[in-house]
Amino acid sequence: DIQMTQSPSSLSASVGDRVTITCRASQDITNYLNWYQQKPGKAPKLLIYNASDLETGVPSRFSEGGSGTEFSFTISSLQPEDIATYFCQQYADLPLTFGGGTKVDIK
Amino acid sequence: QVLLVESGGGVVQPGRSLRLSCAASGFTFNTYAMHWVRQVPGKGLEWLAVIAYDGVNKYYADSVKGRFTISRDNSKNTLYLQMNSLRVEDTAVYYCARQTLPAAIMDHWGQGTLVTVSS
Numbered sequence: 001d002i003q004m005t006q007s008p009s010s011l012s013a014s015v016g017d018r019v020t021i022t023c024r025a026s027q028d029i030t031n032y033l034n035w036y037q038q039k040p041g042k043a044p045k046l047l048i049y050n051a052s053d054l055e056t057g058v059p060s061r062f063s064e065g066g067s068g069t070e071f072s073f074t075i076s077s078l079q080p081e082d083i084a085t086y087f088c089q090q091y092a093d094l095p096l097t098f099g100g101g102t103k104v105d106i107k
Numbered sequence: 108q109v110l111l112v113e114s115g116g117g118v119v120q121p122g123r124s125l126r127l128s129c130a131a132s133g134f135t136f137n138t139y140a141m142h143w144v145r146q147v148p149g150k151g152l153e154w155l156a157v158i159a160y161d162g163v164n165k166y167y168a169d170s171v172k173g174r175f176t177i178s179r180d181n182s183k184n185t186l187y188l189q190m191n192s193l194r195v196e197d198t199a200v201y202y203c204a205r206q207t208l209p210a211a212i213m214d215h216w217g218q219g220t221l222v223t224v225s226s
Contacts, residue, residue: 034212036152043202043216044144044152055214087152091211095168096142096154 002026002090006099012107019075021102023088028068032092035064035073038101039084047086048073080106109133109215111203116220119193129186129203129217137161137181140206142213143188145199148221153199156188157206193224 003026013019023033031051036044046055048064051071061076075082083106088099115127129141143155156167156177165177176189186203200221204213 032210043218044213045216046212046214049207049212049214050210089152089213094157094166094211096157096211098152098154100151 001095002029002093002097004088004090004097004099006088006102008102009100010103010105012105013078014107015078015080017078019078019082019104021073021086021088021104023066023071023073023099025069025071025090025092027092029090029092031067032090033064033066033071034089034091035062036087036089037082037084038087044087075104078104078106109205111205111215111217113201113203113217113220116201116222118223118225120226121193121195121224123193124189124191125193125222127188127190127201127203127220127222129188131184131186131205134205136179136184139208140211141177141179141186142204142206142211143175143177143186144202144204144213144216145197146202146219147199155201157211158186190222193222195224198222198224 005024033051035048038044052064063074085101085103087101110132112130142157158165158177174192178187200219202219203217205215207214
């Protein structure tokens, strides 16, 4: 199975800050990576797919970079509505696997 | 709009069975592969199973292989997860999710249904 290691597990930042989350795959997954946002009590929501493509309607302050085994997810200017847990997920191979999640809150 | 509604969760004793349903609407159900994913409250996401658009091909996570069965009824726009020999560690919120056409990207998720396995 492909292991996805996400860091940090939590972070606290101020409104307007740039926030970056890292996801590392245990083997090369090229760009077969998605990012999901999950707010408390809600289902995950797809934000970014194919490592860099923004889902329709997702604000442009969300972006992603990387390929192979190292990926980074960035919120360029943190907003109060971005408070959530973010998960990376690889789809290079079955079983699909997720990172452990990064909980983002406001300082 | 795309809507996925899970049902069938509840409290069940270890060793018993439960069947979850996921009613789909707002899209052509019989052209999309579908997934089940679960989440222990407060923890991460675990992929469980996928079924092809026509129900022919199915794949499972090792943790549920042989105990859980994914199926679908395209005439009813409904996805199922039959869960047998339930264990305490199967306690979680269970989500169904639609896969985009070209790749295993889960672009729409249901709201989830809670399964509690307890004696």
